[in-house]
Amino acid sequence: MTAAIRRFFDHDLWWSFGRSPLTVAAALVTLAFLLAALFAPWVAPHDPFDPASLDLLDAFTPPVWTERGDPRFPLGTDDQGRCVLSTIVWGSRISLLVGFAAVLLSATLGVALGVSAGYLGGVYGAVVMRLADVQLTIPGILVALTINGVARTLVPRELQEDAAIWVLVLAIGISDWPKYARLARGTTLVEKNKEYIAAARVMGLHPLRIMVRHLLPNVIGPVLVIGTIGLALAIVSEATLSFLGVGVPPTTPSLGTLIRIGNDFLFSGEWWITLFPSLALVLLVLAVNLLGDWLRDAFNPKLR
Amino acid sequence: MALLEVEDLVVEFPTRHGRLVAVDGVSFSIEPGEVLGLVGESGTGKSLTGMAIIGLLEPPGRIARGSIRLEGQRIDDLPPEAMRRIRGRKIGAIFQDPLTALNPLLTIGRQLEETIRTHLELDARAARARAIELLREVGIPAPEQRIDAYPHELSGGMRQRVVIALALAAEPALVVADEPTTALDVSIQAQIVQLLKRLCREHRTAVLLVTHDMGMIAETADRVAVLYAGRLVELGPVEAVIRRPRHPYTQGLMGAIPRIGRRKGRLVQIEGAMPRLDAIPPGCAFHPRCPRAVDRCRRERPDFVGVGPAHRAACWRVEVEAVS
Amino acid sequence: MSAPPLVVVEGLARRFDVSRPWLARLLTREPRRFLQAVAGVDFAIPRGTTMALVGESGCGKSTVARMLVGLLRPSAGRILFDGTPLDPNAGRKALAPVRRRMQMIFQDPYASLDPRWRVEAIVAEPLDAFGLVASRAERRERVSELLRAVGLSPADGRKYPHEFSGGQRQRISIARALASRPDFLVCDEPTSALDVSVQAQILNLMQELQEQLGLTYLLISHNLAVVSVMADQVGVMYLGRIVELAPAAELFERPRHPYTRLLLDTVPDLEMRRRERAPVAGEVPSPIDPPPGCAFHPRCPWANGRCRAERPELQPVGPARVACHAVEEGRLAA
Numbered sequence: 001m002t003a004a005i006r007r008f009f010d011h012d013l014w015w016s017f018g019r020s021p022l023t024v025a026a027a028l029v030t031l032a033f034l035l036a037a038l039f040a041p042w043v044a045p046h047d048p049f050d051p052a053s054l055d056l057l058d059a060f061t062p063p064v065w066t067e068r069g070d071p072r073f074p075l076g077t078d079d080q081g082r083c084v085l086s087t088i089v090w091g092s093r094i095s096l097l098v099g100f101a102a103v104l105l106s107a108t109l110g111v112a113l114g115v116s117a118g119y120l121g122g123v124y125g126a127v128v129m130r131l132a133d134v135q136l137t138i139p140g141i142l143v144a145l146t147i148n149g150v151a152r153t154l155v156p157r158e159l160q161e162d163a164a165i166w167v168l169v170l171a172i173g174i175s176d177w178p179k180y181a182r183l184a185r186g187t188t189l190v191e192k193n194k195e196y197i198a199a200a201r202v203m204g205l206h207p208l209r210i211m212v213r214h215l216l217p218n219v220i221g222p223v224l225v226i227g228t229i230g231l232a233l234a235i236v237s238e239a240t241l242s243f244l245g246v247g248v249p250p251t252t253p254s255l256g257t258l259i260r261i262g263n264d265f266l267f268s269g270e271w272w273i274t275l276f277p278s279l280a281l282v283l284l285v286l287a288v289n290l291l292g293d294w295l296r297d298a299f300n301p302k303l304r
Numbered sequence: 305m306a307l308l309e310v311e312d313l314v315v316e317f318p319t320r321h322g323r324l325v326a327v328d329g330v331s332f333s334i335e336p337g338e339v340l341g342l343v344g345e346s347g348t349g350k351s352l353t354g355m356a357i358i359g360l361l362e363p364p365g366r367i368a369r370g371s372i373r374l375e376g377q378r379i380d381d382l383p384p385e386a387m388r389r390i391r392g393r394k395i396g397a398i399f400q401d402p403l404t405a406l407n408p409l410l411t412i413g414r415q416l417e418e419t420i421r422t423h424l425e426l427d428a429r430a431a432r433a434r435a436i437e438l439l440r441e442v443g444i445p446a447p448e449q450r451i452d453a454y455p456h457e458l459s460g461g462m463r464q465r466v467v468i469a470l471a472l473a474a475e476p477a478l479v480v481a482d483e484p485t486t487a488l489d490v491s492i493q494a495q496i497v498q499l500l501k502r503l504c505r506e507h508r509t510a511v512l513l514v515t516h517d518m519g520m521i522a523e524t525a526d527r528v529a530v531l532y533a534g535r536l537v538e539l540g541p542v543e544a545v546i547r548r549p550r551h552p553y554t555q556g557l558m559g560a561i562p563r564i565g566r567r568k569g570r571l572v573q574i575e576g577a578m579p580r581l582d583a584i585p586p587g588c589a590f591h592p593r594c595p596r597a598v599d600r601c602r603r604e605r606p607d608f609v610g611v612g613p614a615h616r617a618a619c620w621r622v623e624v625e626a627v628s
Numbered sequence: 629m630s631a632p633p634l635v636v637v638e639g640l641a642r643r644f645d646v647s648r649p650w651l652a653r654l655l656t657r658e659p660r661r662f663l664q665a666v667a668g669v670d671f672a673i674p675r676g677t678t679m680a681l682v683g684e685s686g687c688g689k690s691t692v693a694r695m696l697v698g699l700l701r702p703s704a705g706r707i708l709f710d711g712t713p714l715d716p717n718a719g720r721k722a723l724a725p726v727r728r729r730m731q732m733i734f735q736d737p738y739a740s741l742d743p744r745w746r747v748e749a750i751v752a753e754p755l756d757a758f759g760l761v762a763s764r765a766e767r768r769e770r771v772s773e774l775l776r777a778v779g780l781s782p783a784d785g786r787k788y789p790h791e792f793s794g795g796q797r798q799r800i801s802i803a804r805a806l807a808s809r810p811d812f813l814v815c816d817e818p819t820s821a822l823d824v825s826v827q828a829q830i831l832n833l834m835q836e837l838q839e840q841l842g843l844t845y846l847l848i849s850h851n852l853a854v855v856s857v858m859a860d861q862v863g864v865m866y867l868g869r870i871v872e873l874a875p876a877a878e879l880f881e882r883p884r885h886p887y888t889r890l891l892l893d894t895v896p897d898l899e900m901r902r903r904e905r906a907p908v909a910g911e912v913p914s915p916i917d918p919p920p921g922c923a924f925h926p927r928c929p930w931a932n933g934r935c936r937a938e939r940p941e942l943q944p945v946g947p948a949r950v951a952c953h954a955v956e957e958g959r960l961a962a
Contacts (some may be wrong), residue, residue, distance in 0.1 A: 194736075194740075195734035195736055195739045195740040196741050196742045198732070198734065199740060199801075199804065200753070201698075201699055202697045202698065202699060202727070202731060202732045203731075203753060203754050203808075204698075204720050204723065204724050204758075205757050206720065214742050214745075217744040217745075218742070218743070218744055345823035345825060345826075346794075489684040489685055490852075490891065490894050490895075491684060491890060491891065491911075492911060493894065494893070494894040497896075516823065516824065517896070518824070518896075518898065519895070519898055520896055522896055522898050556825065557824060557825060558898075559828075560824050560827070561828075561898065562827075562854050562856060562857040563853055563856070563899070564852055564853050564856045564892065564895055565856065567857075567876075567877060568857060568858060568859065568860060569835075569857060570835060570857075571831060571832060572828065573825070573828040573829045573832055574825045574828070574829075577793055577795060577826065578823075578825075
């Protein structure tokens with residue numbers, strides 16, 4: 001057991017990781033967000049969604065370092081008296097949840113279609129890839145908006161609010177599968193011609209078994225890399241949709257919703273309501289992106 | 305004076321595990337017009353030696369010690385610009401894969417002319433005439449038409465001939481050929497080997513032939529140097545080394561090569577495997593696999609012992625033959 | 629020995645469609661184009677012996693190998709294994725008992741093993757695929773036995789392929805191929821990617837295993853010297869056909885077909901007899917558009933009018949079979 005742990009940390013990946021201070025910083029930031037989101041109830045100073053704890057008199061308090069600031073609300077409050085810092089912590093939770101779930105959906109769908117299209121080829125493969133090509137010509141946001149709209153008409157009114165998050169996940173997830181499918185298919189085409197696949201075919205293994213047990217593990221690596229960057233994109237997509245008003249409901253706001261709410265007050269002087277959620281979003285997306293970049297470069301020499 | 309003199313060459317690679325020594329104190333010389341074979345299996349550092357001589361050693365690999373002299377002048381410590389001028393003019397190179405050695409976007413004529421005009425003072429027309437002449441020399445049929453062909457329009461064998469033409473374009477004194485026929489069919493290999501031999505004889509060009517193929521060495525080389533784990537273990541006239549190898553590794557190697565005319569049966573095999581660069585044993589690098597190893601071999605790295613005229617081997621256990 | 633041969637191949641052929649895409653052809657009214665990779669091949673391999681197919685790239689030897697193990701369907705001809713014809717239309721389940729008895733070893737030791745699997749899983753895969761073991765303990769025992777048989781240690785089962793050298797990986801490939809206790813092994817250039825000293829070890833191992841286990845081999849190679857030490861019978865292929873088929877000793881002592889002579893002439897002379905070689909000019913023509921008549925005639929010093937027009941068939945000449953008009957007509961001393 002200890003030998004395995006030692007081997008894990010001895011891996012080349014950590015060596016290249018340690019050598020890039022930017023990557024280490026990005027990882028720490030991401031980790032901070034993840035922990036904050038996970039432990040939101042304990043990390044946030046207040047619960048901003050409990051109407052009972054809110055006091056309208058606290059509304060529009062500026063950040064603590066300004067003149068009228070209140071140490072109870074380090075980053076100020078919004079129009080309802082909610083602590084901005086707390087809303088950011090809780091909002092990140094939603095953003096990350098939707099992001100992860102959407103990427104999981106995209107990746108699963110994309111990999112399944114991509115690997116099968118690559119291995120089986122023929123008409124099936126051609127149809128799948130043309131579908132992917134067509135969908136790629138349509139901006140992702142439009143696809144997500146469409147799916148969102150369609151889903152909302154199908155979901156009965158009473159369930160709309162609870163289902164909102166899952167509709168969002170579905171919308172963003174489906175809008176992004178072509179990327180993963182293309183990558184999975186490309187990798188499959190390369191691996192398909194290698195002799196270990198031929199050896200499996202000589203043994204008479206069922207194609208499904210070959211795809212799952214041989215091709216899938218070899219596809220996961222590159223997929224993980226673009227999945228990380230995809231996470232950043234999913235978060236931005238969710239923020240965009242929420243900003244447009246078709247994302248999560250205001251009762252469980254994400255970072256995007258917060259930015260939208262704050263936008264109304266931007267020009268009347270209460271700049272902090274929109275600025276801090278925006279900064280948080282930028283920071284999170286940047287950190288995840290950098291992490292994804294490093295992962296891609298770290299994987300490359302191994303693939304050579 | 306020898307054309308090329310390599311003395312105590314050491315090529316290293318810094319890695320996070322430490323410094324890996326890929327070429328460990330290799331010394332040899334090449335006379336003008338001579339063909340020296342540098343033979344060894346994979347991982348022996350023979351390609352790196354060739355690269356170091358051409359000056360194309362890729363960082364982080366670097367020459368850590370030793371010297372390389374061309375016509376008496378040191379070339380291993382030259383700045384890149386000076387090295388570039390020597391490369392191509394005095395040293396030509398032939399690499400293994402003709403497909404990647406030629407620029408796919410330029411006609412072979414353009415590539416030849418470019419090399420010719422870089423190193424020789426010729427105008428465009430004279431350069432083209434010389435290019436056509438070179439193509440004729442390497443056996444490309446109808447060179448006046450073929451000169452405007454693109455590399456992908458030629459077969460593998462033809463491409464390698466063009467690569468040879470490129471290497472000889474500036475009349476270099478030395479050509480370094482790294483596995484020049486490995487990527488070709490066997491019948492083409494024979495043609496290319498003959499061509500190389502003839503051209504180098506006619507142009508008085510020396511050749512450093514880096515290969516794992518003893519057969520090609522037997523056909524082409526005048527002398528041969530055998531490498532093992534980055535060290536030179538035997539050096540001598542090709543007939544002596546092949547017919548009467550003296551180092552246990554060379555003996556094992558010659559025994560392991562299958563030959564036509566032998567019936568179905570076992571080959572001589574050397575037990576074990578070549579050590580990895582980060583796990584080279586102390587003393588003689590070959591001792592764990594050597595049937596004649598004794599205690600001294602385990603402790604001390606062997607010096608060279610003369611075993612015949614211009615023939616030496618690095619081994620404590622070699623018997624010195626009486627010259628007969 | 630009057631036992632029937634283990635493998636018999638009759639009129640085996642394979643054609644590849646290399647036409648341009650349908651739309652392009654429609655617009656330019658081009659006909660379909662075909663590549664006849666294998667154009668009718670016949671041979672028989674007696675049990676316990678090694679047959680070698682030699683030739684240069686494009687001669688179709690690898691295609692023949694792949695048809696034998698079921699990686700490619702033959703376009704024509706049939707294969708008999710242990711007396712029974714193999715039906716290419718039979719399902720996977722029906723063919724499983726035959727598949728178990730024939731396995732393949734590949735050329736590239738770096739691509740033959742799944743890089744994500746441990747060696748134990750790789751070697752045990754045929755055991756699982758054919759349902760040959762009943763318990764995990766039995767599986768582990770059999771894997772250890774196989775690793776030992778190829779000169780590795782059972783502890784190597786825990787490692788991954790990238791921790792091994794090329795020669796060791798080839799041993800793992802052999803262990804995997806032997807797992808299902810096959811009778812017949814197709815070996816596609818098994819040592820071409822290996823160093824000379826490692827090659828000697830692997831070839832010796834293959835011979836030992838053949839003696840111990842009574843294996844039958846089909847060896848595909850472009851290296852005549854390797855074939856010389858391994859084969860009992862040799863077939864020389866050129867552009868999809870066998871041009872000479874003979875017992876190994878006979879072929880190397882008295883090569884008859886001009887192409888066989890050419891190939892033997894290109895083998896470097898390690899005995900250093902310094903003979904002057906004049907290698908035959910030309911290269912292997914493209915299989916899409918082969919020359920008419922005898923495919924070798926453009927490169928053959930003995931070609932005449934008949935060779936340019938009529939394709940020669942394999943005729944018995946002494947203990948060998950040769951497809952050459954010059955030999956048949958006595959113009960070329962055989």
